[in-house]
Amino acid sequence: MKTVDAEVLKDLVSIVGEEDILKDEVDLICYSRDCTPYFCMPEVVVFPETVNEVSEIVKLANRRKIPITPRGAGASVTGSSLPRNGGILLSLAKMDKIKEVRPEDFYAVAETGVLLKKLNETLSKHNLIFPHDVGSADVCSLGGLIASNAHGHHGFKYGYIRDWVLGLEVVLPNGDVIRTGSTVLRSDCGYDLTRLFIGSQGTLGVITEATLRVMTIPKYKASIAAFFDKIEYANKAIIRIVSSGTEPSTIEIVNRFVLERANDEFQLNFPVAETMLVVDIEGDSELSIKPRVEKIIDICIKEKSKKVYWSDEPLEIEKFWKPRLYLDLAISKRVKGKTNIGCLAVTDPCVPLSKIAYVIKAMEEIYRKHGLVVGISAHAGVGIIHPMVYIDTQNREEWKKAKKAEKEVIALIKSVGGTLTGEHNVGLIKIPYTRLELGNSLELMRKIKVLLDPNNIMNPGKLGLDVEDRDSSVEFAYPSYCSDFEIDKEK
Secondary structure (H helix, E strand, O other): OOOOOHHHHHHHHHHHOHHHEEOOHHHHHOOOOOOOOEEOOOOEEEOOOOHHHHHHHHHHHHHHOOOEEEEOOOOOOOOOOOOOOOOEEEEOOOOOOEEEEEOOOOEEEEEOOOEHHHHHHHHHOOOEEOOOOOOOOOOOEHHHHHHHOOEOOOHHHHOEHHHHEEEEEEEOOOOOEEEEEOOOOOOOOOOOHHHHHOOOOOOOOEEEEEEEEOEEOOOEEEEEEEEEOOHHHHHHHHHHHHOOOOOOOEEEEEEHHHHHHHHHHHOOOOOOOOEEEEEEEEEOOHHHHHHHHHHHHHHHHHOOOOEEEEEOOHHHHHHHHHHHHOHHHHHHOOOOOOEEOOOHHHOOOEOOHHHHHHHHHHHHHHHHHOOOEEEEEEEOOOOEEEEEEEEOOOOHHHHHHHHHHHHHHHHHHHHOOOEOOOOOOOOOOOHHHHHHHHOOHHHHHHHHHHHHOOOOOEOOOOOOOOOOOOOOOOEEOOOOOOOHHHHHHHO
């Protein structure tokens, strides 16, 4: 149902100006996609440049009961920034100022349209870093990361982004502007409202500014690459490394399929193995790191690693990381005619560390049974697994296979006590499985949503807060896409 009429457009122009509004279809199409198979057209795209403009836009939307969808850089793999119910798409791209850097107090203040790469480039001038690193650092916005409570490659040491957010500026669904948290490193005053908004994916308000904890750039870094003929050996090594006191900043793995294609694409000359393990160590000096590196190497050898390398040279470290960081590039160039669909709802499950090997092997078997191509990587130190499924997106039968495999993998994850999402949150694409995980607590989430947003204008159709299906009232980017309804009919 169309909600943005000529009067609303006139009001929006009075708030932000004609130059900060897109309403032509060709422009709207550019804001109708993310990294999922869904296609949701906004009725208008608005680019506020100040928090006051955001407030006025939200007040207008609330008064007229117009859906409003906040959007960062559109790099979501969950459909979180797609305007499922049309209405206003609120792009924060022009709110990209880094307002303050306080090296002596270890915090920075930035608007949430700032790209993560830009933030760290600015911080590096002060020998500081925001250590929350993700693979999309050059294209993802701070607001998108906070709204999904993202988890970077080095999250084993540095945790979720919530662990580095000291406070927020948020525009509530009624247009009120609030500030949560503080600029100090510890604050314990009342409910932790900062964390309420972190991970809320735009359903409770618009996050316009963040106060971030930052740290000094580590002076010294080394990486270890170990290769195992059985993933069970790698799993045992992971558990021993975690409990070894060596304090790695990350422990990552890729499976044979990824390793072989990265070897071919980048001419890495790594050994052929079922699993590759990459471990990073950071510290103030070579003297402080070397014993920890030696201990990890010893663990890998004792757990039957066929080959172990280590280096503190940047180019060699980059080589170790290529199979993990550039796996999509390596696979896509070797799997002709197929597209990475991100594994739908199981793009980032998290499982107990002791179950990593079992789950990865079971995943591989599920996709093999359905005749699908899958590459697997993992933030192994915390148990987050990333299966990447490649299909011919023009082939309806392959979509059906992917959707059936998805349900089997969800059942697998739940059977070992795992969680549906370890870092990307629910968005749109995981809605059918949200109640399975949250149970009655979903009702409490809904009450919080209604309390703050009684008109349900803020990013409706997400997180399972108002609907529990993902395929109704949306379009699909691929005409051959097979909906859940069609699969259910076949049963």
